[in-house]
Amino acid sequence: MKVIYFFILLLLISCDGFETKKLQKEAVISEQLDTFNWNEVDQYPxxxxxxxxxxxxxxxxxxxxxxxxxxxxxxxxxxxxxxxxxxxxxxxxxxxxxxxxxxxxxxxxxxxxxxxxxxxxxxxxxxxxxxxxxxxxxxxxxxxxxxxxxxxxxxxxxx
Known part of the structure; x- marks a missing residue:
C-alpha cells in the first residue's frame, strides 16, 4: 500500500515539473519576441x-x-x-x-x-x-x- 502512495506522490510531483518547464519555455519565447527587431535584417538584399x-x-x-x-x-x-x-x-x-x-x-x-x-x-x-x-x-x-x-x-x- 505504501508503494501505491509513493507512486501517486511521485506522479503529482512529476506533473508539477512538466508545468514549470512549459511556463519557462513560453517565457523564453515571449522574451525573444519582445527583443526581436522586425524592421532590421541581418543581411540586406x-x-x-x-x-x-x-x-x-x-x-x-x-x-x-x-x-x-x-x-x-x-x-x-x-x-x-x-x-x-x-x-x-x-x-x-x-x-x-x-x-x-x-x-x-x-x-x-x-x-x-x-x-x-x-x-x-x-x-x-x-x-x-x-x-x-x-x-x-x-x-x-x-x-x-x-x-x-x-x-x-x-x-x-x-x-
Whole structure:
C-alpha cells in the first residue's frame, strides 16, 4: 500500500515539473519576441557585384547604388522628348520576395510627370524586368521579404 502512495506522490510531483518547464519555455519565447527587431535584417538584399563586400553597411550602399543605376540606365537609354523644363521626384515602393523577385507595389508619380512622360510606367516596368539577379535579405539565417521606397529624381532641361 505504501508503494501505491509513493507512486501517486511521485506522479503529482512529476506533473508539477512538466508545468514549470512549459511556463519557462513560453517565457523564453515571449522574451525573444519582445527583443526581436522586425524592421532590421541581418543581411540586406544584394546583387552579385555586392557579394564580395564584407561589411553590412558597404553591401547596403552597394545595393542602393546598383538598383538606382539600373533604373537610371533604363530611363536614360530611352529617347524621351519633353517640351518644357521640369523636375520631379518619383517614389517607388519596391518589394523583394524571399526568392529575390523584385516588384513595384506602389508608384507615386505626379500627374504632370505622367502627361510629360506618358510611357513612364512602361519604362519603370522595363527597369524591373532588366534587373540582374537579386539575392534576398537574410534574417536569422532565413531568406525574408523586404520592402523599401526608392526615390528617383527626374530633371529635364529642354534644348
Amino acid at each position: 544584394s546583387f552579385q557585384i555586392c557579394e564580395k563586400l564584407d561589411a553590412k553597411e558597404d553591401k547596403k550602399a552597394c545595393f542602393e547604388t546598383e538598383i538606382t543605376n539600373k533604373f537610371f540606365e533604363t530611363l536614360n537609354n530611352d529617347s524621351l522628348v519633353v517640351n518644357e523644363n521640369f523636375s520631379d521626384t518619383i517614389y517607388l515602393d519596391l518589394l523583394i520576395s524571399e526568392l529575390g523577385n523584385l516588384s513595384i507595389t506602389k508608384r507615386n508619380i505626379k500627374a504632370k510627370t505622367r502627361i510629360l512622360i506618358p510611357k513612364i510606367d512602361t519604362l519603370l516596368d522595363k527597369s524591373i524586368q532588366e534587373m540582374p539577379k537579386i539575392y534576398p535579405a537574410i534574417k536569422r539565417g532565413q531568406q525574408v521579404r523586404t520592402k523599401f521606397t526608392l526615390p528617383i529624381l527626374i530633371e529635364v532641361d529642354s534644348l
